[in-house]
Amino acid sequence: MNNFCKCKDWFELKDNNRSIVKWDPAYGWVLNWIELTEDDGYTQVHRYGMPIKFCPMCGCQVKHP
Secondary structure, three states, X not given: OOOOOXXXXXXXXXXXXXXXXXXXXXXXXXXXXXXXXXXXXXXXXXXXXXXXXXXXXXXXEOOOO
């Protein structure tokens, strides 16, 4: 995974939770998460993502690879 910021908190997040922030060619850096719900006895997986333009830890503008 490339680095979009040089702050200490970003490196800690990257080392401990690699799947939270991903690069998408169409949207740029995307903050990802999933939600599991139960519907009629089945587990449903809902994937969400939100493009980010600023580092969520320090507020600096993110760098594109």
